[in-house]
Amino acid sequence: xxxxxxxxxxxxxxxxxxxxxxxxxxxxxxxxxxxxxxxxxxxxxxxxxxxxxxxxxxxxxxxxxxxxxxxxxxxxxxxxxxxxxxxxxxxxxxxxxxxxxxxxxxxxxxxxxxxxxxxxxxxxxxxxxxxxxxxxxxxxxxxxxxxxxxxxxxxxxxxxxxxxxxxxxxxxxxxxxxxxxxxxxxxxx
Amino acid sequence: xxxxxxxxxxxxxxxxxxxxxxxxxxxxxxxxxxxxxxxxxxxxxxxxxxxxxxxxxxxxxxxxxxxxxxxxxxxxxxxxxxxxxxxxxxxxxxxxxxxx
Numbered sequence: 001x002x003x004x005x006x007x008x009x010x011x012x013x014x015x016x017x018x019x020x021x022x023x024x025x026x027x028x029x030x031x032x033x034x035x036x037x038x039x040x041x042x043x044x045x046x047x048x049x050x051x052x053x054x055x056x057x058x059x060x061x062x063x064x065x066x067x068x069x070x071x072x073x074x075x076x077x078x079x080x081x082x083x084x085x086x087x088x089x090x091x092x093x094x095x096x097x098x099x100x101x102x103x104x105x106x107x108x109x110x111x112x113x114x115x116x117x118x119x120x121x122x123x124x125x126x127x128x129x130x131x132x133x134x135x136x137x138x139x140x141x142x143x144x145x146x147x148x149x150x151x152x153x154x155x156x157x158x159x160x161x162x163x164x165x166x167x168x169x170x171x172x173x174x175x176x177x178x179x180x181x182x183x184x185x186x187x188x189x
Numbered sequence: 190x191x192x193x194x195x196x197x198x199x200x201x202x203x204x205x206x207x208x209x210x211x212x213x214x215x216x217x218x219x220x221x222x223x224x225x226x227x228x229x230x231x232x233x234x235x236x237x238x239x240x241x242x243x244x245x246x247x248x249x250x251x252x253x254x255x256x257x258x259x260x261x262x263x264x265x266x267x268x269x270x271x272x273x274x275x276x277x278x279x280x281x282x283x284x285x286x287x288x289x
Contacts, residue, residue, distance in 0.1 A: 001190050009190040013198045016232075020205040020225050024213070036221050039202070043232050049190070050239040055251045059231065062255065066224075066262055073266055074217055077279040089214040091282065100208035104200055111196030116241065123243035134245035135252070142249055146256045153260045157267035163274060 001049075009049055016042035024090075029074045037067035054128040195236030203229030214280045216272060220265040227258045 001009075019039035023032045040063035047056030090096075124130035135143050159165070169179035202225055209222025231254050238247030269279055276283045 006190055009194075013194070016228075017198060017201045017205065020202050020228070023221055023225065024205070024209045024218075029215070029218070032218065032221060036224060039225065040228060043202070043228050046195075046232060047235050050235050052235055052239075052248065052251070055231075055235070055248060055255070059255065062259075063224075066258075069266075070217060070221070070262075073269065077215075077217065077269060077273050089218070089280065090212045091214055093212050096208050096212035099211060100204045103207050104204035107200035107203060108197045111200060112193055116192055119240055120242050121244055123239075124245065127245075127248070130245040131248040131252075134249055139246065139249045142253060146253060149260065150256065153263050157263045160264075160267035161270040 005049060009046060012042045012046050012049070015039075016046070030071055033067045033071045033074065036070075037064055040064070040067070051123060051127055054131060192236055192240035195240070196233055199229040199233035199236065201229070202226075202232060214282055216265065216269040216279050216281060219281060220262065220269075223261055223265075224258065227254060227261070230254055 016039045019035045019042065022035040023039070026032050026035060041060050044056045044060035044063070047059060050056075164182060166174065170176040171180075206222045206225030206227075206229060209225060210219050211222070213219045213222060231251060234247065234251055234254060238244075238251070272284055273279050
């Protein structure tokens, strides 16, 4: 890797970790969301440096959109403009910090102490094409497993978030002949 | 850029995520910690793939991790919505019914 790309990598690395720390240091949730988005963009750019064009780009696109959705949820739940309301809602700060440092020491120590083997094989000429061929060929089972998982997630999320299920409309024994309307007797508001 | 440096940075991201997931009280902030942890996992998997065995299989693993992030976000938001509706709160400390 050229010195310029090496320098770019280090800049991105510092940005990703600093933005990650900023998520839990800034005093508003909106800023925390933006900091997390910056961290993800930096990691996505590092993936691009590793020639993972497809994965890097979808990481950046997906996470930026996800952070936008997260900001909407924060405003919805907190009932205020999170960018303007300084706040600190933490518990067991010291214990968490000690555990996090312990995890870092173990993981970083392992990364530095393990005698990693030499690289085996060379990357394909067109990495995105090779990924597509793997997904549509030898690794299709992986995608076939992920697909119903995502569908199940959609169903589960809708069931959890739905304010009025069938038990609300037809009673605990599901024997009501006509469905109850929102707020009617016997239904939780 | 070497495998060691990539893994150390991934470890730093993962550890910051651990701190967030353990210390934050707001459900959405806990989810941010989990996202940071998965961010580190993505970087580590990408580094291992590139420096050890750059076959297409590793890219498929990264797709699976990204799918896991999607699932985590969707379920997290659904649980946060449910918690907000039933308890009028989005704090983890208000949902300790099952704690010993």
